[in-house]
Amino acid sequence: MSAIDTNIARAMDYMARFREEGVNHHIGGQSVPSASGATFDTISPVDLSVLATVARGAEADMDRAVAAAKAAFPAWSKTPGAERRKILIRVAEAIEARAEEIAFTECMDTGQALRFMSKAALRGAENFRYFADQAPGAEDGQAIRTATQMNVTSRRPIGPVGVITPWNTPFMLSTWKIAPALAAGCTVVHKPAEFSPMTAKLLVEIAESAGLPPGVLNTVHGFGEDAGKRLTEHPDIRAIAFVGESRTGSLIQAQGAKTLKRVHFELGGKNPVIIFDDADLDRAVDAATFMIYSLNGERCTSSSRLLVQESIYDEVTRRVAEVADRIKVGHPLDPETVVGPLIHPEHFDKVMGYFATATVEGATVAAGGRRVGDTGCFVRPTLFTGARNDMAIAQEEIFGPVLTAIPFGDEAEAVALANDVDYGLTAYLWTSDLERAIRMTDALEAGMMWVNSENVRHLPTPFGGVKSSGIGRDGGDWSFDFYMETVNVCFPRGTHKIPKLGG
Secondary structure, eight states, X not given: OOHHHHHHHHHHHHHHHHHHHOBOXXXXXXXXXXXXXXXXXXXXXXXXXXEEEEEOOOHHHHHHHHHHHHHHHHHHHHSOHXXXXXXXXXXXXXXXXXXXXXXXXXXXXXXXXHHHHHHHHHHHHHHHHHHHHHGGGTTOOOEEEOSSEEEEEEEEEOOSEEEEOOSSSHHHXXXXXXXXXXXXXXXXXXXXXXXXOHHHHHHHHHHHHTTOOTTSEEEOOOOIIIIIHHHHHOTTOOEEEEESOHHHHHXXXXXXXXXXXXXXXXXXXXXXXXXXXXXXXXXXXXXXXXXXXXXXXXXXXXXXXXXXXXXXXHHHXXXXXHHHHXXXXXXXXXXXXXXXXXXXHHHHHXXXXXXXXXXXXXXXXXXXXXXXXXXXXXXXXXXXXXXXXXXXXXXXXXXXXXXXXXXXXXXXXXXXXXXXXXXXXXXXEEOSOHHHHHHHHHHOOOSEEEESSOOOOOTTSOBOOEETTEESOBSHHHXXXXXXXXXXXXXXXXXXXXXXXXX
């Protein structure tokens, strides 16, 4: 039996449970259907077959989940950080023990290639380990002294929080939000994306099997217009952490305004990779193609705009096109596959629409630009050349394996092109000139920048964007700043004079 046949057979074994049981909500330690009995189907983007029936949550289900999180908060928030650390380390170990199940489930539900999803589960475990280790000191603050006062700051968990996660690499991104919330002492109501609900079921089950108390993590499935809206408006939810589209972030902010919710948004991107003529072109091409064609191009940090100095534009775009043409598109469980099917027919149609739009606007298809096969949601990795920065393919987040190449003349033009979008999540810069790198990174409008590198994440560093790419930062201590309130207590260092009134 070939490797792909073996993988598919194993995946079908994992899928059998989902087909038989469906995907219910998980509230207060129990797997429960929707109060209304409503359901929806989650489908495989490989062949559009139904993978599982999913409970469709609404207001009553969300209210029940929030009540469970609220009831669990006093005990969990007062659990010593060292004890929370032990539990979260056990969660990480349990994730590692079921890494294959998580990866195969994610491949089938999202269409992401196994070569990337096998690592995503382990990155989820890494997230839990990292934030577990920060839990014992999460409440620590500062002592600030003056001649007459001693001020002592500390942090306290903010309360029950809502976490709304996207459909691209959903398991890893869920842990990226949920692990620091739990480490901080918050309880969580999690609403996964409706396109990829399956591994959220695994996460909450794994966490409780590792000792997380019931009600500390609750999961409600459903759609933004009902389950999501109720979560963002609920008066007992103190904060919302959201990863997804910028338009949805704007809606969530409006929905939470009445209850003055704290929000953290990790939103879209139209990220430039800027290549100067003094760059190491072999490495730059490898990094640019990896950041747009891995993970099906369905990630916020993808390098979707290729800005290349005019003198090397033809050479770089030729090389990129050659890479794109060599990439294997296929079944996500094939070890050789790089690009699997896009997440869902709705998203497939959106990406295909950009191919037609680009041609009408005058761009040239240098690679790809077409679907693959007659079934499923497969597209070829695509490169557009002859593009301008005012084209839709240069301005709008396509969220697929689609790269738009635009030439520039000098540093000033490169900065102008890079910044001339609504987004500001990441930027990638390739040059051997250190002074140029400093000038460019000072001028670029992006929350994160990598020089002579692809996106290499380091968990203690801040993650987030500017402009329409988000609000706030994840990572390291920045995560605790969001999930915790800072409190100051002032002590007198001696008897001081208090002003007298009315005498």
